[in-house]
Amino acid sequence: MRTKNCEVIRQEIDELMLGETYSASVTEHLRECAACREFHEKQTRLRQIVGSLGTVSAPADFDFRLRARLANESNNVVSFYWPTARRGLAVAAMLVVFATGAMLVRSVWNRPTASNSVATSEQTTAPEPPKQIESHPANEAPKEVVAGITVRRVGTTKNERAASVTPKRPLATQDFSSERAQVINGQAPVDAFEAFRLDTSLQSFKVQLDDGRGNARTISVPTVSFGSQRMLQTANQYAPKRVW
Amino acid sequence: MNTLTTIEELGFAPALQQDVLEDTTSDHALLEATRTGDQDAFAELVSRYRNQITSYIYRMTNDYDGAVDLAQETFVRVYRAADRYQRSYAFSTYIYRIATNLAISELRKRKRRKLVSLTGFFQPSDGAEPQELNPPDGRPLQDLELVDTERRNAVQRAIGTLPEKYRAPLILRDVDGRSYDEIARILETSEGTVKSRISRARGFLREKMRAYL
Numbered sequence: 001m002r003t004k005n006c007e008v009i010r011q012e013i014d015e016l017m018l019g020e021t022y023s024a025s026v027t028e029h030l031r032e033c034a035a036c037r038e039f040h041e042k043q044t045r046l047r048q049i050v051g052s053l054g055t056v057s058a059p060a061d062f063d064f065r066l067r068a069r070l071a072n073e074s075n076n077v078v079s080f081y082w083p084t085a086r087r088g089l090a091v092a093a094m095l096v097v098f099a100t101g102a103m104l105v106r107s108v109w110n111r112p113t114a115s116n117s118v119a120t121s122e123q124t125t126a127p128e129p130p131k132q133i134e135s136h137p138a139n140e141a142p143k144e145v146v147a148g149i150t151v152r153r154v155g156t157t158k159n160e161r162a163a164s165v166t167p168k169r170p171l172a173t174q175d176f177s178s179e180r181a182q183v184i185n186g187q188a189p190v191d192a193f194e195a196f197r198l199d200t201s202l203q204s205f206k207v208q209l210d211d212g213r214g215n216a217r218t219i220s221v222p223t224v225s226f227g228s229q230r231m232l233q234t235a236n237q238y239a240p241k242r243v244w
Numbered sequence: 245m246n247t248l249t250t251i252e253e254l255g256f257a258p259a260l261q262q263d264v265l266e267d268t269t270s271d272h273a274l275l276e277a278t279r280t281g282d283q284d285a286f287a288e289l290v291s292r293y294r295n296q297i298t299s300y301i302y303r304m305t306n307d308y309d310g311a312v313d314l315a316q317e318t319f320v321r322v323y324r325a326a327d328r329y330q331r332s333y334a335f336s337t338y339i340y341r342i343a344t345n346l347a348i349s350e351l352r353k354r355k356r357r358k359l360v361s362l363t364g365f366f367q368p369s370d371g372a373e374p375q376e377l378n379p380p381d382g383r384p385l386q387d388l389e390l391v392d393t394e395r396r397n398a399v400q401r402a403i404g405t406l407p408e409k410y411r412a413p414l415i416l417r418d419v420d421g422r423s424y425d426e427i428a429r430i431l432e433t434s435e436g437t438v439k440s441r442i443s444r445a446r447g448f449l450r451e452k453m454r455a456y457l
Contacts, residue, residue: 011443014439014442014443014446015424015439017421042450042457043446043450045457046399046446046449046450046453046457047418047446049395049396049399049453049456050399050403050414050418050419050449051418051419051421052392052395052396053303053396053399053400053419054299054419055295055296055299056295056298056299056302056303056308056311057295057298057299058294058295058298058312058315059312062290062294062298062312062315062316063287063290063291063294065316066290066316066319066320069316069320070320070323073320073324
């Protein structure tokens with residue numbers, strides 16, 4: 001019969017580690033009580049089986065995987081802050097694109113489009129002395145002569161229409177000077193014309209354009225030189241008249 | 245006044261050197277070194293505890309791959325929390341507490357997902373005690389090793405059916421051989437509670453393992 005004493009004895013058996021020596025009272029009780037003896041045997045057997053489970057080894061690549069995991073963890077810490085930075089960069093990029101687009105639209109809006117002004121070359125003449133372009137009547141298309149090239153504008157831009165009503169200043173000016181190249185007709189003494197400079201002008205060719213809103217633009221064409229040529233000392237079968 | 249030039253001139257030099265040697269190889273010292281960025285110190289800690297922690301979590305979850313994963317997570321947490329570690333108790337207690345929490349968390353996740361191990365016990369729908377799928381054969385077996393293996397598998401499965409509050413103290417006591425005091429610290433409960441739970445756990449196991457005892 002299980003008594004209160006059996007409860008105490010079994011508790012002591014339960015709490016002690018396997019192999020530990022029981023107290024004298026437990027030993028004495030186990031000798032007398034068959035139920036507690038059976039409990040003790042089964043309990044010991046059970047604990048032996050549970051204890052035989054032992055330790056399971058970690059896999060061989062445990063350290064390697066752990067190191068990789070730790071490296072990944074540290075990357076995640078960085079990537080945790082990356083979305084915020086990425087959003088900021090995206091907003092900044094959008095602002096840059098918007099500002100660039102606005103500047104492009106503004107420049108296109110203020111500039112005459114190619115379809116509104118078509119330049120046609122009508123004739124080519126010899127260089128003429130500088131001539132100031134004057135304002136044109138409103139019902140007549142402006143006609144500009146630039147370095148021997150006549151430029152006629154077909155149609156007018158919005159800015160030009162506004163300027164034609166109340167012209168404040170000339171829309172375009174010519175400012176260039178040129179000199180005729182020295183004419184050599186082959187009748188001068190040979191020694192005096194061994195070499196000839198063939199410059200079309202002594203100054204650079206400059207054109208200043210003004211859209212009427214204070215936006216001026218100057219185009220400068222540098223002096224063109226063709227170098228020099230030398231006359232043949234003696235005539236030959238290909239150049240009987242001592243041409244160069 | 246004479247100036248001491250070497251540590252040997254002090255009478256307790258050998259003892260001091262031994263203390264320093266032990267101190268630099270203790271778990272606390274290794275974690276302290278880990279805190280300062282010493283990777284070798286952390287590797288030494290891992291090598292000391294990887295098998296114990298993996299085995300403990302495996303006994304808790306009965307899933308080796310999951311146990312390895314959780315063991316790694318345990319070390320990751322130790323590494324990350326190295327700055328916050330306090331030397332108020334043993335490092336083994338500290339790391340086992342982390343492992344226990346992870347294992348219990350995993351068991352609760354499984355319960356929510358209603359995952360049932362195919363190698364475990366089938367739970368009867370009428371609420372009766374779970375019965376083992378393959379009861380032991382009463383005929384004499386030729387291979388004692390085979391019997392032992394089958395017995396260990398049976399007890400592992402039986403442990404897997406224990407409620408988690410009984411499972412952890414039983415494993416820590418009967419498999420790992422830890423003291424009641426340490427188990428109480430790991431599980432953050434009293435020693436009396438630990439003893440009571442272990443006793444209850446063994447009672448459950450005796451019932452389930454009746455055929456093997």
